[in-house]
Amino acid sequence: MIAGTCSVPARAVERQQHPQSQQRPARDAAQVLQTVDFSGRSAAVVTPFSMVGVTWADPRATVDGVVQVRTRATGSARWSHWQTLETDGRAPADVRGSSDPLWAGPSNAVEARVIGARRALPRGLRLDLVNPDAPGSQPGAEPAREQTEDKTTQRERAATRTGRHEKLGRRGSAVPLPARRVPRLVSRAGWRADEAIVKGEAEYTGPTQVFFVHHTATGNGYTCAQSAGIVRGIQTYQVRSRGWDDVGYNFLVDKCGTVFEGRRGGAGRTVLGAHTVGFNADASSIAVIGDYRTRGVTPRVRTVIAAVAAYKLGAYGNAPNGRVTLTSGGGPRFPKGQRATLWRIAGHRDAGRTSCPGNALYAQLPSIRAIAGAAPADVHVLRIGGTALSARRYFTKGLIQPVWTTSTPSGLINRFEVWVDGVLRVAAPAGHRTTRLRLTPGSHTLTVRALHLSGRSTAVSSRVVVDADAPVFSAKPALALRAGTVSAGAVPLRLRWDVGDGVALGSVGLTRPLPVNLGTTTRSRDVAAPPNRATPFTVRAVDRAGNATSATITRTPWVISEVSAERRGTWRTLRNRAYLGGTAAGGSVRGASASWTFTGASAALVLSRGPNAGRVGVFVDGRPQGMVDLRSASPAPRQVVWSRSWAGSGEHTVRVVVEGTPGRPGVALDGLVYLK
Numbered sequence: 227m228i229a230g231t232c233s234v235p236a237r238a239v240e241r242q243q244h245p246q247s248q249q250r251p252a253r254d255a256a257q258v259l260q261t262v263d264f265s266g267r268s269a270a271v272v273t274p275f276s277m278v279g280v281t282w283a284d285p286r287a288t289v290d291g292v293v294q295v296r297t298r299a300t301g302s303a304r305w306s307h308w309q310t311l312e313t314d315g316r317a318p319a320d321v322r323g324s325s326d327p328l329w330a331g332p333s334n335a336v337e338a339r340v341i342g343a344r345r346a347l348p349r350g351l352r353l354d355l356v357n358p359d360a361p362g363s364q365p366g367a368e369p370a371r372e373q374t375e376d377k378t379t380q381r382e383r384a385a386t387r388t389g390r391h392e393k394l395g396r397r398g399s400a401v402p403l404p405a406r407r408v409p410r411l412v413s414r415a416g417w418r419a420d421e422a423i424v425k426g427e428a429e430y431t432g433p434t435q436v437f438f439v440h441h442t443a444t445g446n447g448y449t450c451a452q453s454a455g456i457v458r459g460i461q462t463y464q465v466r467s468r469g470w471d472d473v474g475y476n477f478l479v480d481k482c483g484t485v486f487e488g489r490r491g492g493a494g495r496t497v498l499g500a501h502t503v504g505f506n507a508d509a510s511s512i513a514v515i516g517d518y519r520t521r522g523v524t525p526r527v528r529t530v531i532a533a534v535a536a537y538k539l540g541a542y543g544n545a546p547n548g549r550v551t552l553t554s555g556g557g558p559r560f561p562k563g564q565r566a567t568l569w570r571i572a573g574h575r576d577a578g579r580t581s582c583p584g585n586a587l588y589a590q591l592p593s594i595r596a597i598a599g600a601a602p603a604d605v606h607v608l609r610i611g612g613t614a615l616s617a618r619r620y621f622t623k624g625l626i627q628p629v630w631t632t633s634t635p636s637g638l639i640n641r642f643e644v645w646v647d648g649v650l651r652v653a654a655p656a657g658h659r660t661t662r663l664r665l666t667p668g669s670h671t672l673t674v675r676a677l678h679l680s681g682r683s684t685a686v687s688s689r690v691v692v693d694a695d696a697p698v699f700s701a702k703p704a705l706a707l708r709a710g711t712v713s714a715g716a717v718p719l720r721l722r723w724d725v726g727d728g729v730a731l732g733s734v735g736l737t738r739p740l741p742v743n744l745g746t747t748t749r750s751r752d753v754a755a756p757p758n759r760a761t762p763f764t765v766r767a768v769d770r771a772g773n774a775t776s777a778t779i780t781r782t783p784w785v786i787s788e789v790s791a792e793r794r795g796t797w798r799t800l801r802n803r804a805y806l807g808g809t810a811a812g813g814s815v816r817g818a819s820a821s822w823t824f825t826g827a828s829a830a831l832v833l834s835r836g837p838n839a840g841r842v843g844v845f846v847d848g849r850p851q852g853m854v855d856l857r858s859a860s861p862a863p864r865q866v867v868w869s870r871s872w873a874g875s876g877e878h879t880v881r882v883v884v885e886g887t888p889g890r891p892g893v894a895l896d897g898l899v900y901l902k
Contacts, residue, residue, distance in 0.1 A: 275355035277459035279327035283350030285320035291343035298335035321469030326443035358458035411485040417454040428491030433542035440513040441583040453480035474500035504557030518584035532597035536679035547599025602676035604633035621770030693729040693771035706871040707830035716754040717783035791820035804863040816886025826900035830869035834894040840887030
């Protein structure tokens with residue numbers, strides 16, 4: 227065994243020739259090529275294997291019939307069922323004719339046969355057995371299941387970052403773009419590629435124009451923990467048995483969706499592969515590990531294939547769901563120089579005489595193209611932190627944190643961009659869903675743009691208004707006495723304010739003496755305060771951006787009883803619990819008067835109303851203010867029947883005069899209230 231490969235000559239081939247007329251059905255015409263037993267009965271081979279293929283001397287020759295093998299697992303006496311090897315693919319670089327290899331898992335015996343052969347088998351027919359985990363055949367640690375990066379990939383990422391910017395504004399500053407997302411993969415170091423058997427240096431070709439999908443036809447009876455070993459086996463088989471320089475595929479993917487870097491040279495570069503005869507130039511490829519003639523791949527694997535295809539094609543502006551016309555370099559289906567129109571994501575059979583990648587997987591290529599060529603779907607801005615949403619506009623003081631989402635998997639996203647008024651401000655990696663930025667005062671259009679690996683994009687825009695200034699009171703709030711009932715615990719007042727914002731008010735509220743929502747459109751509200759005690763009233767205004775301002779007015783409503791008035795004419799004392807302090811001054815004689823002198827900004831007369839109450843005249847600082855009729859349908863003591871306010875505090879005299887109204891001359895005077 228050399229580097230994990232065992233070649234077993236077909237020495238014991240049993241041939242049966244039948245005249246054409248006497249040929250049996252193909253299923254009966256089996257020729258046993260070779261049986262190898264690793265349990266000790268065969269001295270030629272003593273090492274187990276995991277992969278088997280059939281090769282022959284002349285690479286131009288073909289096997290007439292169906293090649294099948296069966297194997298016996300190590301530690302078992304039972305044989306597997308017969309499995310067919312694909313033999314329809316060959317490449318100019320082949321040094322021997324060959325089938326595709328089959329993954330058997332750890333085995334110690336193999337038997338092969340050809341069914342339906344009507345002519346001689348190719349010369350030098352043999353079984354090639356591969357043990358990718360042979361002791362000493364592979365250096366390094368255990369295969370990595372997570373993405374790993376070798377130095378080449380790291381250099382590619384650094385090179386991608388360097389010099390890729392877009393202008394931000396007039397100052398010439400720039401926004402660095404994150405490296406184009408490399409699909410999550412296991413590097414060659416991760417799957418322990420045997421770099422010692424690779425021949426020469428990697429070759430590179432032009433921009434990727436087409437992406438070919440293959441299957442390895444190695445069988446589906448493997449666990450995903452064995453995938454790295456299968457990739458090693460494929461490399462060994464293609465190099466040692468077929469004579470290639472390295473594994474032919476650019477990428478491989480297992481049934482669990484794990485991607486493996488294939489041919490050496492860098493996943494992000496245009497490595498010239500050996501996968502599709504006549505069309506390896508300007509192309510890339512992926513091989514799905516397994517046999518997909520009768521079963522398709524899972525949705526996860528479809529998405530992974532689409533992501534790798536979009537990554538390779540989209541890097542050069544080629545739509546993954548489009549077509550391209552290429553010139554063949556020479557092959558069995560398209561002779562050299564012939565033009566062929568292919569899907570950008572094509573099956574191996576589209577360019578060659580082969581059934582690869584199997585009927586089931588081939589039927590899934592349209593859906594893979596649709597995934598790879600789509601624009602990001604369901605892109606939404608979930609919220610914008612640091613803002614308040616109102617009438618489809620976001621209001622902020624300046625620092626915002628947009629949060630967005632998309633239903634497209636991150637593996638298919640190149641990056642996200644955040645634009646403000648048509649200028650790129652932030653470029654975020656595919657896995658990010660938020661960023662922070664500060665905006666200048668004014669109204670802006672914020673656009674979040676999701677870029678697919680295919681090159682297509684989806685953008686959503688929001689209106690963001692930056693307001694850095696707090697609301698402004700045109701004047702301090704004002705308090706005035708108003709109509710209402712005066713009690714021992716409350717004097718009726720009217721609060722007035724005038725506040726505005728340069729953009730949009732969010733709320734106006736009273737915070738003292740009690741929290742009250744005042745609304746944004748009103749400018750006054752009836753309130754009350756206890757008598758003879760200073761009470762602060764604080765109005766707080768908040769704009770949509772959250773800027774806030776407050777203004778406070780403090781006033782004391784002083785209640786002066788009728789006893790303190792300077793009275794003239796005839797008055798009598800009225801006693802009733804309904805009056806302020808339990809007493810009131812009763813007057814019914816025309817010309818009787820009472821006056822108070824005070825210093826304040828607002829004043830109000832407090833009298834009783836009732837069905838038989840008369841009228842009084844009111845004078846302020848000697849000037850008549852008119853008559854007040856005290857009649858009402860029902861008794862109402864302690865009523866503010868007249869009030870007056872001034873721009874500022876000053877000394878004033880208020881006098882009330884009894885009219886002596888015919889039929890209802892009587893009045894009941896409770897006192898005077900003024901604000902100081």
